[in-house]
Amino acid sequence: MIPVQGRSIAASLASGLLALGLFGYSGAGPTPALDAADLPLAVLSDCDSAAACGAGQSYSTQWVGRTPSGNLFLIARSGCAAGDPCNAWFVEKTPGGLHTRLVVDGQFSVQRARQQGYPDIRVRRVVSEGQALQTRFSWVGGRYVETEHRNLYRVEGIECGSEAECHEVAKRAYEHRDPARALKIWETVHGFSWI
Numbered sequence: 001m002i003p004v005q006g007r008s009i010a011a012s013l014a015s016g017l018l019a020l021g022l023f024g025y026s027g028a029g030p031t032p033a034l035d036a037a038d039l040p041l042a043v044l045s046d047c048d049s050a051a052a053c054g055a056g057q058s059y060s061t062q063w064v065g066r067t068p069s070g071n072l073f074l075i076a077r078s079g080c081a082a083g084d085p086c087n088a089w090f091v092e093k094t095p096g097g098l099h100t101r102l103v104v105d106g107q108f109s110v111q112r113a114r115q116q117g118y119p120d121i122r123v124r125r126v127v128s129e130g131q132a133l134q135t136r137f138s139w140v141g142g143r144y145v146e147t148e149h150r151n152l153y154r155v156e157g158i159e160c161g162s163e164a165e166c167h168e169v170a171k172r173a174y175e176h177r178d179p180a181r182a183l184k185i186w187e188t189v190h191g192f193s194w195i
Contacts, residue, residue, distance in 0.1 A: 038098060058078040060077075062075075067117040074110070122134060123135045134148075155181075167189070170182040173185065
């Protein structure tokens with residue numbers, strides 16, 4: 001997972017781009033580019049016009065990889081800090097124009113392409129100090145669809161996983177004579193005090 005919390009999306013984008021390179025998203029020939037003038041309306045929706053947005057906002061664009069119909073790019077608004085209502089967009093540039101394929105907010109990671117050059121995207125949204133939602137999007141039937149959704153729990157700064165995974169962690173803590181930790185996990189996951 002590429003964390004965004006506590007640092008800017010731009011910094012996370014740089015980390016994500018390194019990960020993209022490590023996964024081998026490359027092809028023959030020069031790396032395609034996306035000009036600021038090419039940004040789709042979905043990206044510019046909070047601006048009065050493309051010209052005004054281009055002058056007042058800056059965006060980071062990164063080529064993700066080749067697809068059967070064009071090239072996939074990741075676009076993020078520069079200077080967005082964690083907690084800001086900022087999005088990142090996966091946009092495909094085809095001979096027919098630009099198409100927004102997926103909009104994500106929160107922490108995200110890009111995983112090796114499995115479906116026709118389109119990578120899986122995992123998005124993590126913090127719900128509370130003790131809970132986050134993780135969603136995986138995969139390319140299915142010509143579009144990104146949600147293929148997995150998990151509630152993840154965090155107890156005293158340590159993520160223990162899903163409800164079932166946290167239950168197993170609590171059982172092990174109890175078996176290793178740490179009933180206070182086991183109780184804290186069960187209370188956090190189940191949302192009520194056992195005492």
